[in-house]
Amino acid sequence: MERREFVKKVGLTAAGSAAFPYILPSGRLFAKTNAELADHVIYVLFAGGVRQQESVLQQYLSGSQGVDIGGNIMYNMFNGTAPDKKIVYGTTPTNEPTGSLPIPKLLTNTLQSQGLLFPEVEAVNGGHYGGLNSLLTGSRSTAQGLKVRPNSPTIFEYLRRHRGFKASDVWFVGSGIGNSFPLLNSSNHEMYGTEYGANFVAPSITFGNEGLDVLSNAKVYHPDEELEPIQKMREFLNNSFRIKNGEVQGIRNGEDEKENIKKFVREMFTKKQTGGLARPPAGSSGDLNTLAYAAEVMKYFKPKITVVNLTNVDGCHGNFSGYLRSLHRADHGVGWLWDYIQKEIPEMAGKTIMLATPECGRNLNPNPIQDENDWYGYDHSGDANTRRVWSLMAGPNVPSNMIVGSESNQIGLTTDNVLTVADIFGVKDAVLNAGFVNPGSKSLFDRI
Amino acid sequence: MRIFKNKYLIIIGVAIISLASCKKDVIATYDVNDVDIEDKSLIKDRSKSNKQFISILYTTLHQKAISSNQLIRTERVIESFGDKALINEVIVSNYMNNGNVVMPTNDEMRTDLDSFITDTYKLFFVRIPTEIEKAFFVNYIEANPNITPELVYTAFASADEYQFY
Numbered sequence: 001m002e003r004r005e006f007v008k009k010v011g012l013t014a015a016g017s018a019a020f021p022y023i024l025p026s027g028r029l030f031a032k033t034n035a036e037l038a039d040h041v042i043y044v045l046f047a048g049g050v051r052q053q054e055s056v057l058q059q060y061l062s063g064s065q066g067v068d069i070g071g072n073i074m075y076n077m078f079n080g081t082a083p084d085k086k087i088v089y090g091t092t093p094t095n096e097p098t099g100s101l102p103i104p105k106l107l108t109n110t111l112q113s114q115g116l117l118f119p120e121v122e123a124v125n126g127g128h129y130g131g132l133n134s135l136l137t138g139s140r141s142t143a144q145g146l147k148v149r150p151n152s153p154t155i156f157e158y159l160r161r162h163r164g165f166k167a168s169d170v171w172f173v174g175s176g177i178g179n180s181f182p183l184l185n186s187s188n189h190e191m192y193g194t195e196y197g198a199n200f201v202a203p204s205i206t207f208g209n210e211g212l213d214v215l216s217n218a219k220v221y222h223p224d225e226e227l228e229p230i231q232k233m234r235e236f237l238n239n240s241f242r243i244k245n246g247e248v249q250g251i252r253n254g255e256d257e258k259e260n261i262k263k264f265v266r267e268m269f270t271k272k273q274t275g276g277l278a279r280p281p282a283g284s285s286g287d288l289n290t291l292a293y294a295a296e297v298m299k300y301f302k303p304k305i306t307v308v309n310l311t312n313v314d315g316c317h318g319n320f321s322g323y324l325r326s327l328h329r330a331d332h333g334v335g336w337l338w339d340y341i342q343k344e345i346p347e348m349a350g351k352t353i354m355l356a357t358p359e360c361g362r363n364l365n366p367n368p369i370q371d372e373n374d375w376y377g378y379d380h381s382g383d384a385n386t387r388r389v390w391s392l393m394a395g396p397n398v399p400s401n402m403i404v405g406s407e408s409n410q411i412g413l414t415t416d417n418v419l420t421v422a423d424i425f426g427v428k429d430a431v432l433n434a435g436f437v438n439p440g441s442k443s444l445f446d447r448i
Numbered sequence: 449m450r451i452f453k454n455k456y457l458i459i460i461g462v463a464i465i466s467l468a469s470c471k472k473d474v475i476a477t478y479d480v481n482d483v484d485i486e487d488k489s490l491i492k493d494r495s496k497s498n499k500q501f502i503s504i505l506y507t508t509l510h511q512k513a514i515s516s517n518q519l520i521r522t523e524r525v526i527e528s529f530g531d532k533a534l535i536n537e538v539i540v541s542n543y544m545n546n547g548n549v550v551m552p553t554n555d556e557m558r559t560d561l562d563s564f565i566t567d568t569y570k571l572f573f574v575r576i577p578t579e580i581e582k583a584f585f586v587n588y589i590e591a592n593p594n595i596t597p598e599l600v601y602t603a604f605a606s607a608d609e610y611q612f613y
Contacts, residue, residue, distance in 0.1 A: 167531070172530070174528075177524060177527045177528050182527055182528070182530070185530050197530065198530065199530045199531060200528075200529065200530030201528065201529055201530065202527075202528035202529075204528075205524055205525060205527075205528035206525060206528045206529055210521045210522075210524050210525050210528075211525050213518075213521055214521060214522050214539060214542060215525060215538050215539065215542055216542075217545050217546060218538045218539075218541040218542045218545060219541045219542075219544050219545040221541070225594045226594065229588075229592055229594065229595050229599050229603075230599050230602050230603045230606075231603075232588070233585070233588065233600065233603035234603040234606055234607050236581075236584055236588075237604065237607035237608070237609060238607055238608045238609075240578075240580075240581060240609075241492075241607065241608045241609040241612075242608070244491055248608045248611065250531070250532055250533065251530045251531045251532075252531065252533065253531050253534060258531070258533075258534050258537070261531070261534060262534070262537070262538060265538060
């Protein structure tokens with residue numbers, strides 16, 4: 001081969017290698033390396049700050065208030081017997097003490113017995129936003145500011161870019177719009193960013209009174225006679241604008257996806273008016289409302305990944321009894337959601353892995369604020385106890401009834417979850433190769 | 449020797465022709481004002497905040513200001529949804545359905561399409577349409593009897609350019 005020909009061939013090969021990943025229609029940068037473990041993932045950010053003592057360690061009041069009563073108030077998620085005295089975590093029957101009636105157990109077999117529990121995991125960040133960032137980006141988020149999008153790519157972006165999921169395959173159901181939650185559906189990373197972000201919805205507002213006022217009277221346009229001309233005129237306007245100003249950034253659904261989401265929004269208002277919304281038996285306020293709408297999102301779109309964020313347990317700062325009630329309800333809601341998927345969404349039943357982890361723990365020692373039972377509240381200001389959480393996973397290809405680690409043997413990081421989800425969808429290597437995940441993180445499957 | 453003589457003659461001839469043809473360009477003026485051929489009003493690189501978008505949209509469509517209570521509620525709803533373009537379309541469509549939008553009738557639109565299009569560009573984009581833009585809309589609306597001012601307004605209000613200033 002002549003030198004000129006050799007140089008030409010090498011040049012062409014190099015150019016082809018550099019360009020090829022970007023021209024794949026899915027936008028995938030690296031080849032898929034693993035087999036998929038499940039078709040769908042529901043990832044519960046069991047957030048708000050959960051102490052090990054009242055959750056996985058099942059100490060009820062003995063680990064916090066100096067009252068020697070232990071027991072498990074999360075009996076849909078964890079194995080263990082419920083407390084039998086001083087019950088304040090349940091619902092309130094008429095003329096009975098507040099919270100004195102425990103919510104009946106929903107799952108015949110707990111998620112722990114159906115799956116894999118890491119009872120002692122290190123939370124890499126002790127704050128809400130930093131903690132949620134680490135659960136969604138797999139990075140330590142040490143330089144993460146508030147009121148800005150995550151610095152590192154989120155699991156949504158990894159999956160959309162490397163696995164080729166479309167926008168409506170990827171949902172983030174938030175508990176509200178405070179604490180920068182709406183910014184967590186995408187990073188601002190130049191290699192990923194909003195182009196690969198998730199659909200975000202905060203149901204308490206979108207489908208609450210404000211949404212009812214602003215969205216529920218939306219017109220339904222005839223698809224051919226009205227909608228198509230609107231879309232054509234808008235396309236012309238957008239093309240004219242794009243020529244001068246470039247591509248407009250933001251989470252973007254395709255035209256068909258958009259119309260489908262609008263239909264979903266209409267359906268939610270109709271169901272709300274007719275009482276047809278999915279609801280956990282114990283009610284529909286706070287976190288239970290968020291979980292109920294997450295179920296509606298899953299039933300309608302069958303997303304590849306649905307992330308749902310809970311927050312009510314953060315009331316522990318000033319109301320320990322309320323914290324116990326929120327914890328008990330969150331367990332009820334998660335159990336209900338799992339049951340709902342298996343019974344009401346046949347396309348996802350038996351094909352979905354659920355993963356749940358708190359974003360941070362809470363302090364070992366209380367603050368001085370006492371509640372109606374004279375019990376002290378707990379903050380999360382960064383002591384060692386704040387860095388202790390758990391991870392629970394169940395579904396196809398997840399070992400059942402297995403515990404990895406113990407109170408004296410911490411195994412796992414909260415940053416493992418991004419790699420775990422990437423592993424489930426067969427793109428773990430692509431995510432690792434991107435180089436933004438906290439060093440030392442592993443897929444939970446690799447920690448077994 | 450004769451060859452050298454001819455060579456000198458050729459060089460001198462070329463030099464004379466070159467000097468004679470090196471004339472400075474005369475800039476002609478025709479008493480016409482200079483006009484920028486690039487429309488700077490088309491360059492909008494600052495994104496409207498949710499608050500700005502809603503108050504401008506409401507005023508554009510209703511010809512009156514939005515109440516502060518309604519502004520806050522609408523802003524929160526926009527924040528509660530990830531795809532801003534999508535949720536803005538739903539809000540526009542909600543306004544269209546409440547019957548209070550001020551816009552020309554279908555007859556008024558079709559009587560003078562040129563003016564309607566220019567006015568619509570000015571109303572939503574605060575600029576004059578280019579000839580290409582005007583031609584597109586004239587042709588498109590004339591060819592489609594189903595198109596109403598409402599559909600045109602909806603397209604403009606949900607277009608990318610309306611998100612910027």
